[in-house]
Structures are given as C-alpha cells and as structure tokens.
Amino acid sequence: MIARSPAMTENDIVYVRTAPSRALSPPITSVGFIGWLRANLFSSWLNTALTLLTAALIVWLVPPIVRFLFIDAVWSGADREACLATGMQEAGACWAFVHERLSYFIYGSYPVAERWRVNLFFALFAFGSAWMLWLDAPRRGLGALFFFVVLPVTSYVLLTGSTLLGLSPVDTSLWGGWLVTVVVTAVGIVTSMPIGVVLALGRRSSLPVVRFLSVIFIEFVRGVPLVTVLFMASVMLPLFVPPAWSPDKLLRALIGVMLFAAAYQAEVVRAGLEAIPRGQYEAGRALGLGYWKLHGLIVLPQALRVTIPNIVNSIIALFKDTTLVFIAGIFDFLRTIEVARADPKWATPVTSTTGYAFAAVVYFICCYLMARYAASVERRLARADRR
C-alpha cells in the first residue's frame, strides 16, 4: 500500500507494508506425502538404494507367502486327496487338515463326552487371568485367592475327575494339545510365583544358610538347559521316590517346569525387591512391623507391582518353553501337530508347512498379546513414576 499524506511531493513517496504478506506454502518436496518419502525413504543415494533393495526383498517374499496361505489354500476336504497338487494348480496350505484335526489339537485324546470339563477349565483360567491382569479390577486380593488357590483345586478335580462328584476319571495320558500347553503354563505360573517369591526373599535373607541354599538352587537351575531339567525330571524323579509313588509322565514334566520357572521367577522378583528404596524397609521397621508383616504389607506389594512387565515376559518365555515337554513324553499343542502331520491320512507335501504355519500363528498371537500387555503396564508405571 502506498501511504499518501495531503502535503506530499513526488520524493516523499515511500513503500510501507502495513499488513504481512501471505505465507507461501512450503515446497511440495518437503511436506506431505512426497516430503515424508524424501525424508524417510530417499534422503540419500545410499538410502534410496537400500529402500529399493528392501522393497525388492518384500516383493520377493510376501506374495508367495500370501499365495500359499490364502489364494492357493485348500479350505475344505476329507483327506489328503483334497490337498494334492492337481496338474497346473499348485497346492497351497491345506487348511482342511487343520480344520479336521482341530479338536485333536485342542483336547488331545480327552474323551469327547467329557470335553465340556476342559472348556470349563479354559473359561475359569481365562477369567482368573483377566482378573489378575486387569490392574484396576475390583477385589484383586480375592482374584489372587481365586487364581492361586481356588483355580488349581477346581481344575485338578475337573480335569482328572472325581467319582465323588460324578465326574468320571480321565487318565493324564489322554490329555493333549492346547489343554496340556495351558495346563503346563498355568501350573508353571501358579507354582513358580510363590516359590519364586520365597527364593527371592531367601536370597536376600540375613540368615547365611537360607541365603546359601537359595543361591545354590537358583544358580544351578538357571545354569542348565530346560531340556536337561526335563530329562532329569523324567528319568531321575522316579528313582528318588518309592515305586508306589512314581509320578506319571505329566506330573514329572510339571515338576521339571515348576523348578525351572521358579528359579527364573525368583530373579525377576529379586529385581523388583531391589527397586524398592531402603526408606520403605526402614519406615516399616520404625512402625514395629516384623519380617513377614514388613514384606507382606509393604515391600512385596510394591515390588511385585513394579516388576509386572518382567513377570509377564518370563511367562512368555515359560509359554514358549512348554513346547519342550515332549521330552517327557507328553503331547502338548506343538507335539499333537507333529503327530497329526505325520499321519498318512493327511500326508501331502504341504501338510507339514500348513501345520507349522498354524502353530506359528497361534503362538505368535498369544506371545505378542502378552508382550503388548507387558509394554502397556510398563508405560503406565513410567507415567506413575513421573508424577
């Protein structure tokens, strides 16, 4: 705009901008989608080359997998004939096989008429875990009582049977599939938590004998592979007890898993205990609390809370380790798939891959969800710390 006062000569004309000029939009190459591409994928020659290489890798890998799993897959059929390659058509995943053997993968050889008991057990376990995992749930103390006392007793009666309640006994050699995987995981969690807490307290105890024994146990078990612990449980355990008490195969595996998980859980709990400031102990003692009240009312509730993410991570490890119980001769989820895939009725070139793909998806979903949960609790605790 040109400002002009009444008494103005030619020389007085000045240019004064009184309003800001319109902001230019940034160049199209530095914002929006193109800008994002340039910044994140093509920022330099090297980066461009790497991007193209990676994209080629993805194009090379992903379409065949998708084609195998979905497009070429056989969704229904009665036996192997359905899943054989026919002339031009290449055979994809044989989902018909998984569909037909699904009940075996879930229940093993558990009697069909009694499978409602397994379903009830799954429901109770899911209910108990949800109560424990939901940090804002009402009455969590009651939840712990349910999970660590009521659930194990009920499940034991439900699954093994009791003539008193009219439930026909089911031998553990008939158990299999997902049922065994859940039972081993559940027993691992339920028994390893209390033992782990005791061992962790023992390792920090002022009594030298208790401390020494705890350290020996923890370091011994953590120093050897689970495979050898299971070997020990399945061949040495029967030697340790009189023949009349000789545990069945499932129990041997459970004892092995329990000892193994307890040692790892002890270290997780110890990490939690070490995160508690000294002041908490001192304040507790100043209130006149004894050892058990101090730990039960003040230290452990805080220690276990801060270490929830680690506990969940060790549960994930335990869950993956349950696949090793085949060493003790019992049929967990992965083992039932191994058995089914070798069955001549479904023997095709794609059966193994299909079975493994199914197992991988199931394990991945479970582990991934648990890992997400652990991460979310970690974020929540970090928020609480900042406050």
Next chain:
Amino acid sequence: MRRDPAAKGSFLYDPRLRGAVYQIVLLIVIALLAVAFVNNVAENLARNHITSGFGFLHATAGFDISQTLIEYSISTSTYARAFVIGLLNTLLVAGLGILFATVIGFLIGIAQLSANWLIARLARAYVEIVRNIPLLLHLLFWYYAVLKALPDFSDSYPLPGGALINSRGLFLPKPIAQSDVMPILIALGLGIVAALIWRYAAWRHRERVGGRRPIVWPMLAFVIGAPAIAFAVFGLKLDWSLPELGRFNVRGGAEILPEFVALLIALSIYTAAFIAEVVRAGLLSVSPGQTEAAGALGLRRAQVLRLVVIPQAQRVIIPPLTNQYLNLTKNSTLAVAIGYPDLVQIFAGTVLNNTGQAVEVVTLTLAVYLTISLATSAVMNLYQSRIMQVHR
C-alpha cells in the same frame, strides 16, 4: 543389632536365636530329604540290578554317531569317547551359532534404528515375529518343512562349485592335501600374531604421540600375506574330492548333516532377534547429546559410531549379549528334537538308554552346562567390576 540389657524379653524373641533355630530346622529337613532320596535311589537301582559308578565310561559304546569331529569307531570306542564327541558337536554348533547370531543380530539391531522407515519397520517386524514363536517350532520348520522336503539324493540339486544338496544333507567338495600343509598353517598363525602386534603398536603410538596409523589394511596384509608367501615358497598340492551320486548314497566330498544345518539356522535366527533387541537398547542408552557433540566436532557418521557411540554402548550391550550366548548354548540341546548328535542326544539319550546309568549320565550332562554357565558368569562379573571402576 544391639539389645538393651534392661529390656530383656523372653529369649524366644531374640532374633539371632530365632534365626539360628530356623536355619538348623531347615538344614535338618533338607538332610532328611537327601537321606530319603539316596535311600530310594539305592533301593530302586538295586531292584533294577544297576551298579552305580562311572566305570561304564570305559566300556565299548557300540553305537554309531552320524557326525564325529574326532576319530570314532563302533567296535572299539568307549562311552567316554562318545561323551567327548557329543561335547564337541555341541560346541561346534554353539560356536558357529554365536558367530551367525551376532552378525545377524547386530545388523538387525542397527537397522531397527535406521533413518530409513522401510528398513526400520522390516527389522522391527523380524524381531517381533521371530521372538514370539517358540524356538522348537523354528527348528522343526527348518528341518522337516525345508531341509527334509528337498529332493531325494537321486535328484540332488547341484550347487555351483561341485557341491550337492539333497534331503540327506549338504555335500561339499573336500580338499585333500597331497603335500605337507604345516608350513602354511604355521605361516597363518605367525601372520595373525604379527597382525595383533601391529594393532597393539598402533594403539600405543596413538596413546603416546596422538597420530593415527592405518590398522585394518596392514592387519589384513599380514593375515593373508604370510600364508600366501608360504604357499609361494613351499607350494601345496591339493586334490578335491568331489561328491558324486552313487547307487544308494552320495560318495566322496564332505557331508554336512541336515540336522546340523537346521539347528544352526534356527539357533542363529532365533537368537539374532534377541541380540538385535540388546543392541538396540545399548545404542539407545547413549544420549543423543553424545552423537550431536561428536558431529559438532566434525566427526563423520562412521567415526561417531566407532569412536563415540559404540565404546559407550558396549558397556550396556556386553553383559546381556553374553547372556544370549549362554542361552544359545543351552538351547542347542533342542538338537534332541531332530536327532543332531549333540551332548544331550548322545549322552542323555543313547548312552542313558544303553546303560541305564541315569544318575551318572544326567549328573555329567548337567555338570557340563553348569560349568559353561558358571565360568561365563565368573568372567562377566570380572568384566563388570572392571567396567564399574572405569565408570566411577
């Protein structure tokens, strides 16, 4: 804790006395349990007519082993020999597994922090997918779905260089020396020593004077040059034994078992995902200010990484990295699932079945892994106390 003599309560409340009583009771319970176990074991063994003791180790083993790194014969070798062979097979697969897992793990770990969106995402996906699937499933997949699904030996798939691959394994050309190899091996050893001395001298020079001397190229020159000179002087006649298709099997060449390959791939891929997380956490633990300051001093990106970031990240990375190495070694016992002749498969499997010496066999097997673990953590503690001193 000092007690006030005036406020002497009942001796039942003396913490020291109580502690002593608890410990004595605990010891008595454990001693009773131990006695009961030993009695039961003795009874059970007597019932099955098994004599205890390690004498069986000197007996002839009499079973075949599919992969032997040292001499072994069915008819004359002892159980002790079988034990050593199993141990060597375990160490072989664990050693190579550690090597591959480290390389893949570091690449993926660094890729996770890449500025390139696609690469970072892909690396992240690798870690999430691989570590959320049980190792046994990885192993079974590679063994049964990939390697065992290869064509039968009569339709062997030829690889470049005369190698063959089929469902029975990988068959590589095997060099057979027709003349003495020793001079070249000695030269290689001397070359490595010279390279290390060069590196040490360069480091001393930098500490004293400050100047930089080239390190990598001279070291390579020593390691490659020394054997090359020995080769030029002494010469070497090599015959290659090429694998050939026979009527019932593959003849000649060096055979690599599919069990070994499957175990190696599964262990490397699985452990690499965990190592990648360790590396990522280590690199993230170095504050961005360090990188920025190094950049402001004019260091190039590679130098920033090598001189500033890695030395600091190392402290965070090495202890959990060692842990992963131990895990890999312990996980190599999964060999038992596919029949790779490792320590557990040979000793806790075949030898145990043949002799029935459960207590001795399991004890020896546990002792091996325990020794490896405890020795490694002892070294780690030493390392950490040194690092801590530097840190303070």
